[in-house]
Amino acid sequence: MIVAVASGKGGTGKTLVATSLALSIKDETNVQLLDCDVEEPNDYIFLKPTIIEKQAVYIPVPEIDEEKCTHCGKCSEVCAFHAIMVLKNKVLTFPELCHGCGACSYLCPESAITEMGREVGRIDIGYSNGIGFVQGELNVGEAMAPPVIRKVKQHIKKEGTVIIDVSPGTSCPVVESLKGSDFCLLVTEPTPFGLNDLVLAIEVCKKLGIPSGLVLNRAGTGDNKIEEYCTNENIPLLLKIPLDTEIARGYSRGVPLVDGNPEYRKYFKQLFSGIESIVRKKGQLGKR
Numbered sequence: 001m002i003v004a005v006a007s008g009k010g011g012t013g014k015t016l017v018a019t020s021l022a023l024s025i026k027d028e029t030n031v032q033l034l035d036c037d038v039e040e041p042n043d044y045i046f047l048k049p050t051i052i053e054k055q056a057v058y059i060p061v062p063e064i065d066e067e068k069c070t071h072c073g074k075c076s077e078v079c080a081f082h083a084i085m086v087l088k089n090k091v092l093t094f095p096e097l098c099h100g101c102g103a104c105s106y107l108c109p110e111s112a113i114t115e116m117g118r119e120v121g122r123i124d125i126g127y128s129n130g131i132g133f134v135q136g137e138l139n140v141g142e143a144m145a146p147p148v149i150r151k152v153k154q155h156i157k158k159e160g161t162v163i164i165d166v167s168p169g170t171s172c173p174v175v176e177s178l179k180g181s182d183f184c185l186l187v188t189e190p191t192p193f194g195l196n197d198l199v200l201a202i203e204v205c206k207k208l209g210i211p212s213g214l215v216l217n218r219a220g221t222g223d224n225k226i227e228e229y230c231t232n233e234n235i236p237l238l239l240k241i242p243l244d245t246e247i248a249r250g251y252s253r254g255v256p257l258v259d260g261n262p263e264y265r266k267y268f269k270q271l272f273s274g275i276e277s278i279v280r281k282k283g284q285l286g287k288r
């Protein structure tokens with residue numbers, strides 16, 4: 001089963017939930033934690049994994065053979081990202097805009113384009129306390145997160161439980177991380193921004209056909225609008241974590257919630273059982 005842990009809004013406690021969920025179920029099932037929040041991966045701060053392998057991530061960018069090029073302009077026409085421009089006597093490429101889709105080289109009538117690898121990030125592979133760990137990290141200044149996320153996800157072992165830490169927001173990296181998940185656990189907080197971004201994230205899950213449920217962090221502050229929304233939209237509220245200075249202190253020191261507050265292990269186990277039963281039910285419904 002693949003469980004994505006996402007949050008529309010940043011800073012809601014997604015890392016706290018992803019790491020604590022992995023630590024709480026690791027004795028009962030094979031668990032992998034994949035940190036796909038590649039712009040700012042920080043699960044490693046809590047899990048302190050041993051890294052055994054690092055792999056660079058490349059995307060193919062065009063290189064032009066000016067000897068063969070007739071400056072017909074087809075490559076520029078086909079590029080949706082304005083990463084290639086044909087002048088009268090020269091072709092200019094902008095590798096930082098290139099998405100590595102390969103369309104220009106495929107359609108060049110003169111076979112004047114070859115593809116060169118450009119490094120955009122790397123992945124680290126390792127383990128921590130019985131948990132398989134993979135994280136992706138974009139190089140500084142890079143914007144092309146999906147290739148790094150895809151590389152992380154190549155290491156999914158479907159026979160166990162996979163927890164994917166998804167970046168905040170609802171843009172391309174989120175969709176890339178969510179694709180193929182059986183369930184999306186959304187972590188939010190009881191604030192107007194929390195609700196606004198939660199609604200957007202739930203819409204993304206619906207479009208992708210992924211069932212979702214909620215963890216309400218810092219519960220007891222703010223208002224009840226998130227609970228009301230969940231009731232109205234039939235979104236299961238699976239766990240509430242109250243605002244607690246002990247939890248905040250542990251978090252600031254890089255201590256996982258379930259290590260600093262061991263009583264939470266049972267709540268996270270119950271949370272996981274809730275997810276399993278929703279996924280099972282959905283599977284049964286799908287067979288009807």
Ligand code: SF4
Pocket residue numbers: 064068069070071072073074075076086091107108109110111112113
């Ligand atoms: S499509 Fe090929 S031949 Fe035409 S301008 Fe681009 S590189 Fe040159």
Ligand code: SF4
Pocket residue numbers: 060061062078079080081082083084097098099100101102103104105
């Ligand atoms: S590989 Fe795709 S994105 Fe990159 S320059 Fe060619 S057409 Fe544009």
